[in-house]
Amino acid sequence: MSTSHFLSNAQTQPPVLPTDRWQQAFPLGQWGDWSKISQYSQAGDVVWISTAYPLWLDVIAQLLQAEPKRLVVALSAAPDQTEGLRAINAGARGYCHLYAVPELLQEVARVVQQGGLWVGPELVDRIVAATRDLLARSSAADQIPAPDLSALSAREAEVAHAVAAGKSNREVAEQLFISERTVKAHLGAVFEKLGVRDRLQLALRLSGRAATRAAPKPL
Structure with missing residues (x-):
């Protein structure tokens, strides 16, 4: 321990x-x-x-x-x-x-x-912005596979994008008119389904190219 x-x-x-x-x-x-x-x-x-x-x-x-x-x-x-x-x-x-x-x-x-x-969310946003800039300058950027969010429900995808944009759980809750506890539950499901460990990894996963949203699961 x-x-x-x-x-x-x-x-x-x-x-x-x-x-x-x-x-x-x-x-x-x-x-x-x-x-x-x-x-x-x-x-x-x-x-x-x-x-x-x-x-x-x-x-x-x-x-x-x-x-x-x-x-x-x-x-x-x-x-x-x-x-x-x-x-x-x-x-x-x-x-x-x-x-x-x-x-x-x-x-x-x-x-x-x-x-x-x-x-903090501000630092996540700064790191993600720097990553986006590097990807934009890289000749290999177009070869990066688009993140597949089809395993997520529509609400989970909304939470994922809001968090990746640097919003706190409270800000996401206010934006989507749900409780912070619900945001936390959705975020846990997003981490598990996408195989990421934290908010920064999620932000980096979604920062490369537009996410594939085909056939999201119902709420």
């Missing part, structure tokens, strides 16, 4: 320590300095690091160099797209707010443990 670890540093001013919300989210989680975390975190464990930690990008690289199967999540007190891209480029599997509620932190851990990538 994987464990969550928070990389702390009591020597900095102010000290880098896990928030109360992080401790609520992971009551069995561990925290400590570099020597402790690098020694006791294992493959499959989630290591959480604040962007306030000194040289945090270098530390992410060092953690993954020592154990490539560690799952690193960067936490920021003031998230922004540029910093998020730097975290993902360094090898982090997630990037979210340092003061996120415990339930959200637990969801982030579940996603990255399942092989997914957790980033």
Whole structure:
């Protein structure tokens, strides 16, 4: 069973320590300095690091160099797209707010443990836009098969396109006049049917060419 670890540093001013919300989210989680975390975190464990930690990008690289199967999540007190891209480029599997509620932190851990990538909708949109640009410039773009959405119901396809456009579950619910719980259920079905792990993979799957919508299943 994987464990969550928070990389702390009591020597900095102010000290880098896990928030109360992080401790609520992971009551069995561990925290400590570099020597402790690098020694006791294992493959499959989630290591959480604040962007306030000194040289945090270098530390992410060092953690993954020592154990490539560690799952690193960067936490920021003031998230922004540029910093998020730097975290993902360094090898982090997630990037979210340092003061996120415990339930959200637990969801982030579940996603990255399942092989997914957790980033905010704005960052997803930026990555997808960059991918579209690369595909447009590539001579092989026309050879990319159109994603087949025929296995999805009409409502599942609507949810898939809305999420791929970078909308949150709440925004999708408001757009389609359904509950967030229903959006989450449809999204789970979309992930399973299309064989994707997270919102970013879904967005990238739908970004290459227009999706095939032939004969969608009824609701």
